[in-house]
Amino acid sequence: MEKKDKIVEVDINSEFCKGCSFCVDSCSKDCLIMGDAINSTGYTYPVFVNQEDCIGCGACSFLCPEIAIEVYEVIH
C-alpha cells in the first residue's frame, strides 16, 4: 500500500443534521456511518470513522443539504 501523506479531519455539526444519510451514501471509502446518538431536534447524525482511509474528496460536505459538514486537511 502506498504511503499516505494526507491527513484529513471531518467536522460534523450534529445540531444542523437532519439524518438524511446522503453523506454516508456519497462516501466512496465508507468513512462515515450513521450513529445511534440523537441531537436536540430528534435526528440521528453520522460519525466519522476510519480516518486513515479518508482521501479528502469533500463529497460528504458538498452533498450535505444542511451544509453541516466541514472537511479539513491537517498541515504538519
Added chain:
Amino acid sequence: MGEKKRKLISGRPKCLLPAGTPLCAGCQHGIGARIIGEVVDELGIVGNTIGIGGVGCHAMSMFLMNIDFVQALHGRAPAVGTGVKRGTDGKAIVFSIQGDGDLAAIGIGDLINATVRGEKLTTIFFNNCGYGTTGGQMAPTTLVGQVTTTTPSGRRPGAGGYPIHVAELMAGLSGVAYSARCAVNTLAQYKRAKKAVQTAFQKQIDGIGYGFVEILSACPPLLKMRPTQAREWFEKHMLAEYPLGEFKNLDELKIEYQVDA
C-alpha cells in the same frame, strides 16, 4: 507542539449565515443555496448582489444568505428583478431563486417576457416536480403518472396535461445567453451544477444576456418517502424525463436587423 494548523478543503461558504436550514430532511434545496453562496464568494460580488426570492421552499434559502434579498409576489421574481436592475442603473448583480410552482406555473409569462425585454438577469430554478410548501399539489413539472394530493390516481395527460421542460424552452428564446439543467445527487453533478451557476452569473456580469439554470431535486415529503428512497426515485424517474446538460451557451448574442432603417 503548538495548535495544529488545518486547511479547509470544503466547508460553509462565507456568505451563508451559520444557521440551520428551515428545510425538510433530505431536501436538496440546501445544496442549491450552497452552490449560489460559493459562486457569489468566488466571483467576489457579495456586496454588489441582490437576490429576488419567489414564494416557496426554495425561497427559504434567503434566510441563510448574507445577501440583500427582495421578496417578490408569487411568480413575479423576474419582473421585480427587472425593477431592481434598472433602478440601480444596471450596476447590481441580480439573481432570482424560483421553484417550479412559482416559475413554471404562475410566473412563466413573467420569465418569458423578461427575456423578451432583453433583461440581463440570472434565474436559478429549483424543480422538484410539485408544490412542496402547500402540501404536495400537482405542478406543471409533475411527471405523468406521479401521485400527488390533487392527482391521487397519478397525473393523466387527458386531464392534467404534460410536464413542461423549462430549460429547453428558455434555450429557444433569443434573449437567453445560457440555459442548462443540472442535478445535485452526486459529486460530479454537483461540480457541473456549480459551473453552470457560475457561467449563468458570468453572462450577466459580462452583459451578454439572460442566464438560466434549472436544478433538479427530489421532495421526500411530497413523495412520502425517506430521503434515500426519494433520491432513488429521482434518479429513476426524474432524470429519465428531464435530460441534464447545457442547452444554450452563447458568448455573444447575434443581432440581425430584419428591417433596414
